[in-house]
Amino acid sequence: MSITKTAGKELQRRNIRNEIIRRGENGESFLLYMETVFEFHYKKTYVRTWWDEQLAQALMDVFHGVIDRLVVSMPPRHGKTERVVRMFGSYIQGLRSSLKIQYGTYSGTLSVLTAVDTKDIMESEIYREIFPEVAFNPKLNLKEHWKLTAGGEFLATSVGGSNTGIGADIFFGDDLLKAADADSKARRDEAYNFYNSSVLTRLEGLKAVILIMQRLHEDDPAGRVIKLGGLAEHGGLWHELRYPIINEKREVYKYRNTQVIREPFTPLDPVRYGLDFIEQQKKEMSKVEFKRQYMQDAEVSEAGHFKREDFVYVSDADLPEMYRYILVDPAESEEASADDRGIPVVGKWTDASEIVKTVVLDGKYGKWDVYGTAEQIISLMLKYPDAPVLIEGAGGGLSLVKVLRREMLVYNAKAQAQGKPQVSNGITVFKPDNQSSKNEGIKLMTAPMEHHTLVFYKFMDTAFMEQMEKEFLKFNPERKSNTDNIIDPISKSYILPQCTAKKNLPLKPEQVQRRKKKGKNGGWSKI
Structure with missing residues (x-):
């Protein structure tokens, strides 16, 4: 190939490149410009990172007024x-x-x-x-x-x-x-x-x-x-x-x-x-x-509203019979993409004092799409067959209910064929509370935490426990937006009329003796 033809092709390539850059249509146009400046001005090769395209598109959205x-x-x-x-x-x-x-x-x-x-x-x-x-x-x-x-x-x-x-x-x-x-x-x-x-x-x-x-x-x-x-x-x-x-x-x-x-x-x-x-x-x-x-994490680890010393962890010997509930706060949108979600399992009861006591027994936390969320709920249903599932009907809640019921049918058909237990927990959709903010609901747990009538089961899922503690300790009622994927659904157990407590159950003699020895605040042991 002659030098003239090679030069002509190079000129054509550069003209096409420059035209794409001048169009400025999207993030890719900007990245091409950046790569070109690096090559011919800095005399270096620009190496794209895994996040460059996202950042470039956001910047171009600013330029285009999006x-x-x-x-x-x-x-x-x-x-x-x-x-x-x-x-x-x-x-x-x-x-x-x-x-x-x-x-x-x-x-x-x-x-x-x-x-x-x-x-x-x-x-x-x-x-x-x-x-x-x-x-x-x-x-x-x-x-x-x-x-x-x-x-x-x-x-x-x-x-x-x-x-x-x-x-x-x-x-x-x-x-x-x-x-x-x-x-x-x-x-x-x-x-x-x-x-x-x-x-x-x-x-x-x-x-x-x-x-x-x-x-x-x-x-x-x-x-x-x-x-x-x-x-x-x-x-x-x-x-x-x-x-x-x-x-x-x-x-x-x-x-x-x-x-x-x-x-x-x-x-x-x-x-x-x-x-x-x-x-x-x-x-x-x-x-x-x-x-x-x-790490770009400037949040304080402890805001001071909920205090570390008010966390009380209990074991099986400390727990009487109770009503249990699986609480689900769905994603805020109906998109199928994965999102941070927490699914707590909560138990409630009263004893002779007639004070309602609540324990966070277990839960799941992670990033799931609607099908992954349904799978996690079913795993908790199997573990807690007596616990009804309460799902907020806002955002993607109704879509989640449809998917969950379908996945239950699929699971039960397989379980029946294999001779395994099936899921039969009830599912209730509750209306969102448009009168109160999430922060107001979460604040309802302040007194129970301080008086140790809200306690935590020490053998719950570890990842769920760690995230739950972080959310409680970081919670600041003055902030409009808190990380509350777990603590918000827990707070629903203090709001929903469906979350009733099992009443007036007599304590076993050995439990009474243990609590007399331990003394104040109902005798819960701090870990």
């Missing part, structure tokens, strides 16, 4: 500034050179350096090849503040800096809080006040905000805006992509109608920061800092 609030949290040195500011910022000003961007971080120096890098990309040969019509306005062409001839603008500022009188279609907030200042309320307030007074009042056009950061505190800028505005999945403002450096269990990362599955122990960036690096960081950092900065 969403206008996005939080991206990931560990240090994992390329969040590179992807979101240098690459995405330069890309969208090429797609729409009238776009106005403001970029802020906790440090004025860092803001300027990132702006210089972004401008360097836009002045590169490959950028001019892709976007030949983009030109800088000579009247304002500074390293931290420039305008384009088509009206676009880029301003780099910082917390405490000035952006008076300058509007923005999109604001990039990149680590508005310094890690060393995370525990300072004054610094957290300063960062949020900058966002609230200097950013929100300057938005125009797209009126979009993208916050990228490592989580540092539950009240850091990302935590505070989510607390006030809520998450989109719960009807709020903010879409959140949270990527910890490692995972111990199989996890599903959802964004709008897409999801990414992450198998256990998959590093966020396996090429640059593998398992050896992660283990080294664990050894050298404090547990709190590693949890915050690398």
